[in-house]
Amino acid sequence: xxxxxxxxxxxxxxxxxxxxxxxxxxxxxxxxxxxxxxxxxxxxxxxxxxxxxxxxxxxxxxxxxxxxxxxxxxxxxxxxxxxxxxxxxxxxxxxxxxxxxxxxxxxxxxxxxxxxxxxxxxxx
Numbered sequence: 001x002x003x004x005x006x007x008x009x010x011x012x013x014x015x016x017x018x019x020x021x022x023x024x025x026x027x028x029x030x031x032x033x034x035x036x037x038x039x040x041x042x043x044x045x046x047x048x049x050x051x052x053x054x055x056x057x058x059x060x061x062x063x064x065x066x067x068x069x070x071x072x073x074x075x076x077x078x079x080x081x082x083x084x085x086x087x088x089x090x091x092x093x094x095x096x097x098x099x100x101x102x103x104x105x106x107x108x109x110x111x112x113x114x115x116x117x118x119x120x121x122x123x124x
Contacts, residue, residue: 028092030070030085033102037067039095055091062097069102075124 030036038059051059054077061076062068068076074084091097 028089030088032071032081034070035067035100036062036088037064037098038062039098040064
């Protein structure tokens with residue numbers, strides 16, 4: 001007997017299905033503070049509606065131009081960091097997302113920026 005998820009909750013796809021069975025992190029060097037941005041051409045050729053729900057959520061929350069840090073994406077998706085890195089590696093290899101290293105120390109010395117980041121993290 002199959003049970004349906006309660007109203008307002010949807011069934012989530014298993015991680016191995018989202019990553020084609022991969023369990024190891026990609027070689028792209030994604031860290032918790034790497035910034036992820038959805039590729040500008042995400043809708044072209046892939047048809048975002050045909051992508052798994054979790055992939056669609058990530059692409060929506062990482063819309064250009066700002067994107068989000070890997071740790072923030074994991075937190076918002078309710079996933080642990082390592083499986084999220086595996087999942088993002090899959091998206092990266094398929095060309096659905098772009099990544100850039102975290103800001104350099106010289107770029108983070110702005111106290112106002114640091115306070116804004118702290119306040120946004122506190123809201124999570």
